[in-house]
Each structure stands twice: as structure tokens, then as C-alpha cells.
Amino acid sequence: MDDGDYFERGIEVAIEKDKVxxxxxxxxxxxxxxxxxxxxxxxxxxxF
Structure with a gap:
């Protein structure tokens, strides 16, 4: 991951690396x- 990644990339990494x-x-x-x-x-x- 790098600073240019979006929120969705964090989700992808969590699934790939930690099986979240x-x-x-x-x-x-x-x-x-x-x-x-x-x-x-x-x-x-x-x-609101």
C-alpha cells in the first residue's frame, strides 16, 4: 500500500494478508x- 491508495485497497490488503x-x-x-x-x-x- 502507498499514500495514493484508496480505502478499498486497504480492504483488499486485509482480505489478502489477514483473511479478514x-x-x-x-x-x-x-x-x-x-x-x-x-x-x-x-x-x-x-x-444532520
Missing amino acids: TFVPVDISDLFAVEVDFPEDLIRANEG
Whole structure:
């Protein structure tokens, strides 16, 4: 892994190296915002 990797790469490495398992959870009825940029954070905060 390096500084340019995304969150998903961390998940991939955890699975490959440590055999970590994940369970999917349906959050479709919950408020969620992916925060990549400052504008995203503003939008997320407006939802609370």
C-alpha cells in the first residue's frame, strides 16, 4: 500500500494478508454521503 491508495485497497490488503471477512449491511434506508471533497462534507453536515 502507498499514500495514493484508496480505502478499498486497504480492504483488499486485509482480505489478502489477514483473511479478514466482511458482511454486507443494507443501509439504503439511512442517510449516507461519500465524502471526497470539502463540498461533500458540507452536504453531509447539512443532512444532520
